[in-house]
Amino acid sequence: MGTELRKLAHLAVIVAVLLGAGAYAGEDSVADAQDAGAREAQASSGTPHLDFMSFRFSTYLQRGRGYQSQDSIVGTGPGSEAVQIYQPIIMARISQGPSVRHTILMPIDIVSAASADALDAIGHASRENEAGGLDVTTTFNADRPTRYNLHYGFHLEEPFKSGFIGFGVAHEFAERNATLSSSIEFIYDGFDDLQYFGDDNGWKQRVTSNVNIALSQLLSPTTIMSVAYGMTTQSGTLETTYNSLPVETGGRMSERFPSDRLRHAFTARLAQMIPGTRTTLRGSYRFYADTFGLMAHTADVQLYQYLAHNVVLRGTYRFHHQSGVDFFRTSVSNDFGLDLPRTGDSDLARFDAHEVGGGLRIYLGNDYPLTDTSRFIDAMYFRYARSNGMNIDIGTIGYGQTF
Amino acid sequence: MRFFLGLTLGVLLSSCAVVPAYRREYLADPTMSMNDNELDGRAMRKFHTTREGASGGDGLPAGGGCGCGN
Numbered sequence: 001m002g003t004e005l006r007k008l009a010h011l012a013v014i015v016a017v018l019l020g021a022g023a024y025a026g027e028d029s030v031a032d033a034q035d036a037g038a039r040e041a042q043a044s045s046g047t048p049h050l051d052f053m054s055f056r057f058s059t060y061l062q063r064g065r066g067y068q069s070q071d072s073i074v075g076t077g078p079g080s081e082a083v084q085i086y087q088p089i090i091m092a093r094i095s096q097g098p099s100v101r102h103t104i105l106m107p108i109d110i111v112s113a114a115s116a117d118a119l120d121a122i123g124h125a126s127r128e129n130e131a132g133g134l135d136v137t138t139t140f141n142a143d144r145p146t147r148y149n150l151h152y153g154f155h156l157e158e159p160f161k162s163g164f165i166g167f168g169v170a171h172e173f174a175e176r177n178a179t180l181s182s183s184i185e186f187i188y189d190g191f192d193d194l195q196y197f198g199d200d201n202g203w204k205q206r207v208t209s210n211v212n213i214a215l216s217q218l219l220s221p222t223t224i225m226s227v228a229y230g231m232t233t234q235s236g237t238l239e240t241t242y243n244s245l246p247v248e249t250g251g252r253m254s255e256r257f258p259s260d261r262l263r264h265a266f267t268a269r270l271a272q273m274i275p276g277t278r279t280t281l282r283g284s285y286r287f288y289a290d291t292f293g294l295m296a297h298t299a300d301v302q303l304y305q306y307l308a309h310n311v312v313l314r315g316t317y318r319f320h321h322q323s324g325v326d327f328f329r330t331s332v333s334n335d336f337g338l339d340l341p342r343t344g345d346s347d348l349a350r351f352d353a354h355e356v357g358g359g360l361r362i363y364l365g366n367d368y369p370l371t372d373t374s375r376f377i378d379a380m381y382f383r384y385a386r387s388n389g390m391n392i393d394i395g396t397i398g399y400g401q402t403f
Numbered sequence: 404m405r406f407f408l409g410l411t412l413g414v415l416l417s418s419c420a421v422v423p424a425y426r427r428e429y430l431a432d433p434t435m436s437m438n439d440n441e442l443d444g445r446a447m448r449k450f451h452t453t454r455e456g457a458s459g460g461d462g463l464p465a466g467g468g469c470g471c472g473n
Binding site: 054056058060087089091103105107135162164174175176177183185187189206207208209210212214216218220221222224226228230231232234263264265267269271273275280282286288290292294295296298304312320322324325345347348353369370371372374384386390392394396398 | 463
């Protein structure tokens with residue numbers, strides 16, 4: 001893992017140098033701002049320019065118990081899912097000429113007391129785990145009604161490697177009142193087949209393919225709506241190989257999933273501004289069903305209230321209900337068939353989840369009107385609580401800088 | 404299913420109502436963005452995907468890309 005992190009660090013340095021070059025180009029463009037001709041020449045030259053950069057640091061403090069974990073178990077009871085995660089993410093938007101845009105995300109997860117998901121479940125060699133990756137979206141024809149984008153990157157996480165690539169197209173029509181978009185994406189995951197008792201059965205993999213189609217529509221000068229459908233297929237080793245569940249007579253048995261999964265999701269979103277009070281209401285509903293027998297309904301509402309021309313108060317509530325997979329159980333009998341699907345993972349159980357949060361964002365510049373690349377600083381807090389005993393406190397601070 | 408078909412049809416039919424460019428001041432406000440800025444959206448999407456077996460699929464794949472088995 002150390003080697004992988006060194007590779008990631010080298011990549012981070014390369015990207016930082018590239019971003020630094022972009023920032024330098026940005027300073028040049030400010031210096032040349034009085035010369036519109038020079039600026040236009042630079043824009044059309046294809047020289048990379050860092051337009052916007054933001055940084056977010058989040059902490060997740062999780063408490064809960066699940067039958068897939070063997071940390072701090074008593075008898076055949078559930079194990080601890082306690083975990084703390086520190087997650088810095090950097091995002092940069094870079095333009096390259098008038099019609100090419102890059103959005104680069106570099107997330108890093110530092111997981112402490114990873115009893116639930118990491119290798120601490122089978123050994124105590126490490127009580128910390130790190131994960132990182134790179135996520136790039138390059139948009140072509142960004143200034144035209146028909147845009148194309150390429151989505152690519154990778155993710156590294158002990159004992160796991162992943163790479164993805166996707167392609168999308170979006171077309172605006174009806175005088176740019178409506179946008180129809182579609183995309184396709186492929187993900188390859190490879191990982192060591194570590195068992196709950198410490199054996200390594202070699203390299204395993206799974207492949208994920210996804211197709212999306214979405215339509216967004218302006219309904220009035222203050223209303224936007226969108227609908228989207230996504231279909232995802234997965235095949236290969238889908239279970240978390242070191243997860244296990246209790247055997248009634250004592251001991252444990254590895255979890256096992258079917259080797260194929262087909263997943264459908266339909267989402268509708270609405271955003272409404274009330275100009276008189278400078279209030280924005282946003283809501284969404286999502287329906288989900290898959291071949292594991294899991295069905296879910298998710299709804300969320302968000303309220304944004306301008307307290308001043310540059311200060312926005314945000315409140316949010318989200319509700320999620322899922323039915324649980326057909327093969328969820330809290331234990332298995334001693335003669336349970338080894339080839340039968342089974343899991344005790346609390347994430348796949350039947351539960352309701354409530355999430356409540358709020359925060360404040362302050363825009364620091366003199367931008368008018370404000371845009372999603374205006375300079376800002378914000379802080380938010382969320383509380384996520386599941387009916388099967390998991391509670392998570394989330395704190396996050398963010399900063400965005402225009403160049 | 405009828406509900407979703409009706410919703411989709413309603414959105415398609417409403418596309419007959421055109422909002423001219425000069426009346427889109429409120430629609431351009433950052434609070435009206437249908438996608439949270441990339442940082443907020445990614446962090447919360449990953450948070451939900453790794454803790455809910457039924458998350459994802461709305462714009463990006465449901466599952467894959469993480470070691471969580473969801």
